[in-house]
Amino acid sequence: MTTRTRDGSAGDVDYGAIGSGYSSYRRPDERIARFIAEALGDARRVLNVGAGAGSYENAARAVTAVEPSESMRAQRPTQLARAIDAVAEDLPFTDGEFDAAMTLFSVHQWSDFRAGLREMRRVTRGPLVILTCDPALVRGFWLYRYAPEVLETEARRYPPVEELTAALGGTGTVQTVPIPLDCTDGFNEAYYGRPEMLLDPAARQACSAWSFVDDRVRERFDRTLRHDLESGVWDEEFGHLRVRPTCEGSLVIVRATRVSGA
Numbered sequence: 001m002t003t004r005t006r007d008g009s010a011g012d013v014d015y016g017a018i019g020s021g022y023s024s025y026r027r028p029d030e031r032i033a034r035f036i037a038e039a040l041g042d043a044r045r046v047l048n049v050g051a052g053a054g055s056y057e058n059a060a061r062a063v064t065a066v067e068p069s070e071s072m073r074a075q076r077p078t079q080l081a082r083a084i085d086a087v088a089e090d091l092p093f094t095d096g097e098f099d100a101a102m103t104l105f106s107v108h109q110w111s112d113f114r115a116g117l118r119e120m121r122r123v124t125r126g127p128l129v130i131l132t133c134d135p136a137l138v139r140g141f142w143l144y145r146y147a148p149e150v151l152e153t154e155a156r157r158y159p160p161v162e163e164l165t166a167a168l169g170g171t172g173t174v175q176t177v178p179i180p181l182d183c184t185d186g187f188n189e190a191y192y193g194r195p196e197m198l199l200d201p202a203a204r205q206a207c208s209a210w211s212f213v214d215d216r217v218r219e220r221f222d223r224t225l226r227h228d229l230e231s232g233v234w235d236e237e238f239g240h241l242r243v244r245p246t247c248e249g250s251l252v253i254v255r256a257t258r259v260s261g262a
């Protein structure tokens with residue numbers, strides 16, 4: 001059963017409380033967009049579930065967006081279609097209505113990801129595309145040194161990729177998505193080579209995992225990272241990341257086509 005906040009948020013965070021700056025810090029990245037476009041193939045009618053402010057919606061396709069949070073819907077650029085107020089677990093569409101469906105940085109927030117994926121499968125004839133993080137890999141990021149609580153939260157929230165592929169009927173493929181050094185979509189790992197960015201509280205707020213930890217964790221993170229940047233300790237160990245053009249971290253695309261006969 002999905003419960004909703006006053007803002008309509010239906011996942012494990014209340015975007016009415018933390019969502020206001022989302023679209024300033026989480027701008028779609030064109031390099032990541034290419035991976036999504038390739039996974040969608042030549043689909044014309046595309047469903048975007050947990051669409052937020054509309055990142056990665058391509059005007060060349062007919063996109064239907066579903067987004068439960070009013071604060072997120074309000075951040076959609078005017079040239080995009082209005083998002084429908086609904087939840088993944090109960091989609092208001094008929095069977096096989098879409099050529100493809102995608103859900104980007106969202107599935108880990110749903111109250112029942114299996115039910116949501118079942119719904120996406122029901123309403124889609126072609127591929128399902130999930131952009132998400134592999135929880136087995138999230139602790140590999142240097143942030144773990146400074147705020148392990150944040151990445152432990154991520155490791156708990158993201159469904160294991162095997163569970164995603166199993167929920168999709170076992171036909172899924174998993175592809176690592178390289179993160180560009182100047183990635184414009186500010187999820188935590190996007191700052192792998194720009195640690196100073198994570199000292200900006202608004203940048204952190206655009207990554208929902210930070211809302212699960214208390215002020216003490218945030219203060220300790222700020223103090224210790226700031227100290228290591230000033231003393232050169234961070235650069236000694238991780239400075240090579242400042243010039244690494246891409247980083248393979250935990251970001252993956254899980255893609256599944258319909259099982260024949262299903």
Ligand SMILES: C[S@@+](CC[C@H](N)C(=O)[O-])C[C@H]1O[C@@H](n2cnc3c(N)ncnc32)[C@H](O)[C@@H]1O
Pocket residue numbers: 002009010011012015026049050051052053054055066067068069072086087088089103104105106109110111
């Ligand atoms: C991190 S944002 C990602 C937004 C957008 N897809 C993007 O890539 O920028 C997660 C989104 O998932 C939405 N969401 C959470 N639970 C949901 C659910 N049960 N059904 C549909 N959307 C949900 C949130 O409201 C939020 O807009």
